[in-house]
Amino acid sequence: MTRTIRVIESIAEAERFLSRSRQMPTHLPAAVQERIRAVFGGDLTPLQVVERIIDDVRSQGDDAVRRYTLAFDGAHLDTFLATPEEFLRARRAITPELEAALRFARDRIVAFHRRAIPRSWIEFDETGAFGQLVRPVDRVGIYVPGGRAPLPSSLLMTAIPAQLAGVRDIVVCTPPGRDGTISPAVLAAAELLGIERVFKIGGAQAIAALAYGTQTVPAVDIVAGPGNLFVVLAKRLVYGDVGIDQLPGPTETLLIADEQADPVLCAADLLAQAEHDPLACAILITPARTLAHKVAQELERQLQQLDRSEIARAALEANGAIIIVPDLERAFDLANLFAPEHLCLLVRDPWRYLDRVRHAGGVFLGETSPEVIGDYTAGPSHVMPTGRTARFASPVTVQTFLKVTSLVAVAPKALEQLGSPALQLAMSEGLTAHAAAIEHRLERTRPD
Known part of the structure; x- marks a missing residue:
């Protein structure tokens, strides 16, 4: 049995592993620590770094944003707003195939969320009129990650529900490269949605700018979108002054598979999640011991073929597991304890077990429904609750950007x-x- 991923056969051990705290890490890579020392003149915790950045952006506005963009992204920018010329270059830079894929994904996401738009209602009876006024927030700021891999799909998955909610003003922040440019795919996605203001700002400084406004970045009502440790900490700190969608941590997937499952597909699904981040969590629970061994072997084989094999291997070693259980009932008990972001049912007749699911950001039924399709073209937003927050939280939806006003007329x-x-x-x-x-x-x- 390969040692790339742990194998757990004790239910008690599995429960401990699945219920362990999965808070955002506080340990930073040496290069990041060195950069913090260079910028701030000493060692600071991630929280202290974010507090300092937020305070500076609130008091100094664009000057602080410009300084931190140079310090952390290596880009010297006079202005942050992407120009019409940059939008034009982005449109020309992407392939026709990518443009078609973005349009296809947009249409699927729109069709999905349009079915679930809440409406205002008023009812009259002998005591008067009572109801709810459902209204969108005025302005939303969307953060689009641009670190290891720019994510135009995250822009689609967050902005489209906001647009369908009726939000009139949507602005975007995404980090620039050292040359001061941002991903053509992200700009193309923004243009496809009619979003004209895309700011070349990343990290905690972007969240602070969106929350409190600067000379050029407007203050918003809700900050949405995934990000790294510093982005999530910043969203946590500004919450209350503005709304946030959620605090998404490292991505995670949990597969429940029976003896009929294909080990090649099981391994592929685990690796698809593991390649995101060394902190990603990929878990298989199965009552089939033979399948467990085959998947462990298949993981090692497929790892050899991945461009991001080092990242995926690190994730599997740190946060991955194959858990062997007596039966599928116990598998669902453990899955509900874990409350995964993504729950994939690679079992015979998966619909039979849907009522057993109590906590999950998304459920993917059958081998033809991989979580990766959910990342792009299924329709629901892929911005989902992580770190066991699916026990009480939901994916980004139209409701994320709406508020309710009670109506009373006695x-x-x-x-x-x-x-x-x-x-x-x-x-x-x-x-x-x-x-x-x-x-x-x-x-x-x-x-x-």
């Missing part, structure tokens, strides 16, 4: 019916001003 003739019990409740809580506000009205409606 009919005069119903004031006694609703007001008398409200008066009693106010008095029980010792809130005499509450009670008086009701009593004054009741006195005006009662006959002399």
Whole structure:
């Protein structure tokens, strides 16, 4: 058995592994630590770095953004906004095949989210009119990662639900390369969606600029999109001053497979997730011991063929596992404990088990439904809850960018019916001003 990935046969050990804390890491690579020392003149924790950046951007605006862009991205920029000429060059740089793929993905995402747009409602009865006003936020800022791999798909997956929610103003931040340019695919995706303001800003400085505004970057109401450790920490710190979609950590997938599953496909799905990041989590749970051994062997074989094999191997060694269980019922118990971002059911008749799923960002049913399709063209957003937050959180949807205002219009003739019990409740809580506000009205409606 290869040692690339751990094999767990004890349920107790599996429970410990799956329920361990998966908070964002605090240990930084040596090169990042050295850069922090060079920029700040000493050793700082990631949280301290982000706090310093946010404070500086709030007080110094564009000057701080420009300084940190040079320090961390190596790009010296006079202005941050992508120009019409850059959009034109991006359009010419992408292939017709990529443009067609972006359009196809856009149309699929639109069709999916259009089915689930909440509507305002008002109902009238003898007591009055009551309801909810569903309104979009005014402005959204979307962060698009640009580190190991620029992700135009993340822009589509985040901006389209916001557009369908009715958000009028969407701006984008994405980090530049050392030459001051950004990914043509990201610019092409923005243009495809009609987004005109794309700022060449990355990291915590981008989140701070979106949250508080600078001389050139407008302050937004919600900051959305995935990012690295510094981006996630920044989103956590600015939450409350602005809304956020979620705090997505390292990506994760959990496969449940039976004896009929194809080991080649199981290994391919695990590696597709592992190649994202050394912190990615890829797990297989199966009652089939023979399958477990075949998948472990297949992982080693397929690793030899990957361009990003070092990243994938590091992820499997640190956070991967093959867990052997007595039966599929126990497999689903463990999956619900883990609450994965992606839950893939490579079992005979996967629909039979759907009711067993309580916690997951997304469920992928059958061998023809790989999670990778969900990353691009299935329709749902691939920005999903990680780190066991699927126990209480949801993927990005249209609802992410909407807010609800309650509507109350009490009919005069119903004031006694609703007001008398409200008066009693106010008095029980010792809130005499509450009670008086009701009593004054009741006195005006009662006959002399």
